[in-house]
Amino acid sequence: MDTFDIARLASYRENNRIEAKAAKGGLPRSMWETYSAFANTYGGVILLGVKERDDGMFETVGLTRPEAEHLRQDFWNTVSNRSKVSAVLPIESEVELLEGEGGVVVAIHVPRAPREERPVHINNDLYNGTYRRRGEGDYHCTRSEIVSMVRDQSSETMDSKVLDEFSVADLNAESIRGYRMRFQTAHAQSSWNPLGTESFLRAIGAAAVSREDGRLHPTLAGMLMFGNDYDILRECPNYFLDYRESLDPSIRWTDRVHSGDGLWSGNVFDFFFQVSRKLTSVLKVPFKLDGIFRVDDTPMHKAVREALANCLFNADYYGVRGVVVRCELSRLVFENPGNVRTGVEQMRLGGMSDPRNAGIMRMFGLIDVGERAGTGIPDVFATWAAAGLPEPRIEEAFGEAERTMLTLELASVTNNEQINVADEQINEQINASGEQINVADEQINEQINASGEQINDRQTTVLDVIRSNPNITYDELSRAVGVSSSTVRRDVDALVADGLLKRIGSRKTGHWEVQGGAR
Structure with a gap:
């Protein structure tokens, strides 16, 4: 919550962004638990000189101006003591004295801490003094939550780690070959194309020379992209990729692809291309021609691929439960371990790229997959809005299993109407019976392949x-x-x-x- 209006005090309630403390006898000890909780979650406002009545409404407790001034000074003295609080987050203007009916209120605006300073903890005790906010209360963070926040502190993303115990020979040769073909298609004139396998992998960041033995080893990004799942599990014990398709209510899964089944490599590169084809095949495709060729790749298809890529770029592969992609009749859901490093609101707005796996993002970017400038998710929102679909939802879950969930609702198909994708270049629409409306254009000569289907x-x-x-x-x-x-x-x-x-x-x-x- 960015501002607090003292005139509307009675309308506020305690929630995950606001906490009331009477503070008549000085700064309450529990205030610092709330400070830590707000800093490690979404930020919030601590109100001193306010109590919550039995009916949940707020009212002032009658602090005088000198009492409020004393509380403010005590706050600054304590928050500046590193043995009490690990990070000073508010600036002077964010600790206000507000005159209200019946007394003065001290409003302390606690911002969400930058990931470099999380976890914010108190009493110089990382594992017992770290809190997060859930609903109206503060709770002790679990050890796994704290370890996850510590992992995210580094300026280098986790996938830059060099895996000394593996060699380049441990990577899946077929996956590398498939990637190189796509790279050559995207960059036919690149000087990297003639390179040998080891030199190419080093060029794209999939391998690096170890400081320990001076030899070339896979990076974690390279192992995740091109390794076999049984090797990836040695480094990331909870690694799992899972695509679940449920398009028939009478069947649990109409299709499923997951790592660990022994049928494919189980790596991120192969998962992306298998799943992106399955997801985009589910979407309705408006009939559209570019010259004499059918165009099946709509803005919605691109948005779905972007959502999948974003899920893989930002997954905490050391986290639990793995990546889960669910394809249902009414929605697509992308879940990855780990919360949003930039915060949900910033992710929605875009303009700031802070992926958990910059190496994976770079390698996908080299074959023209994924946006690099923090515009990917805003583009998804824009595409869904243009298509007249419900706004996508970004949610975070904290606790033992930290997760980020992006849900894309699909318009319910009634009377066999197909989803209308907003695209000014679409020159034919679909009518309510599912039949294509023929647009009169004598110059268009549709080219049909041997099976009677247009080129896909x-x-x-x-x-x-x-x-x-x-x-x-x-x-x-x-x-x-x-x-x-x-x-x-x-x-x-x-x-x-x-x-x-x-x-x-x-x-x-x-x-x-x-x-x-x-x-």
């Missing part, structure tokens, strides 16, 4: 990967796109039938050639 987003990716590596094999292509070899073969056959792709030479020694009109 995955087939566009297939063309992009082949364009960057004409000699690619089916197995390499399936890994780069993130689908089975049989699916890739069907896509290639369809693209060849459409005249968008051509095989030059024999099956063994030849190469692919993307035809001129293909995008």
Whole structure:
């Protein structure tokens, strides 16, 4: 709460941002617990000279001006004593004397502490003197909460750690190969493309030379991105990635992908591309053409990918319960361990990027995934607003399992109406029966593939990967796109039938050639 209006005193109630203390006999000891709690949560106002009546309303207790002045001076003397309080947060103007009916009130505005100063604790006791605010009360932080706040203090993000006990050879070669193909597509002229594997990994921050032995080892970012889950668990014992799809009420999960099942690498890179395809396939796609090609990638699809990337960038992989992404009929939910380092409001407003895993964010950014300037989540909010959908919700849960949850509500589909995505370039809409309204445009010539379906987003990716590596094999292509070899073969056959792709030479020694009109 930014301001306090003494004239409206009776309208206030104790909550997670305001606390009333009578303070007739001097500064109450419990005030410092509240100071710590506000500083470690969302900030708040401590009112001295105010009591809470039985009906919950506030009233002044009749402090005189000299008594209030004495309380203010005592506050400054005590808060400046590091053996009592670990951080001085308010500035002089944030400790006010307010004249009210029946007495003077001291209003102490306690801001949320910067992460570098959290946990704010009292009595020089980190583990017994750290509090957080829940509802109207203050509670002792658990050891895991305190350790989590300490981890976040560092100016270096946790994923910059060099893992001396691992070698680059421990990373998943297929995941690295898939990443390099995407990197080459995004940066065809980069001087990093010809580098060997170790040099490339060092260039993108996935590996670094250890100060201990002078050898190249994976960073935590590199292990999370390209490692196998059984190796990641050695460093992060609670690591877990889980996608749960529930689109049929009669079935617990209509689809599920999670690390640890032995069917795939279980790393963050492969999880992102598997899950982003599943999430975006659930969204309704307005019919839209760019020239003669169908465009399946709407602002809403991009926003969902941004929400997923943000979840992975900001997860505390040492935290408990892991990353959980839930896809339901009426909503998408992204949960990650750890709270919001910049605070929920700042995350909503954007403009300040402070990821928990800067190395992972950088590596994704190099293949054009995720925003780097703190605009990703505001873009999600803007896209949802433009689509006429309920405003996204960002929530934090504190306690043993600190978590951040981003919920994206989807408009309920009534009368088979599809979600209308605000996009000025959309030249066809969907009517209430689900049939496409034909926009008269004699110059548009729709190109249909062999199966009768228009070229989709995955087939566009297939063309992009082949364009960057004409000699690619089916197995390499399936890994780069993130689908089975049989699916890739069907896509290639369809693209060849459409005249968008051509095989030059024999099956063994030849190469692919993307035809001129293909995008």
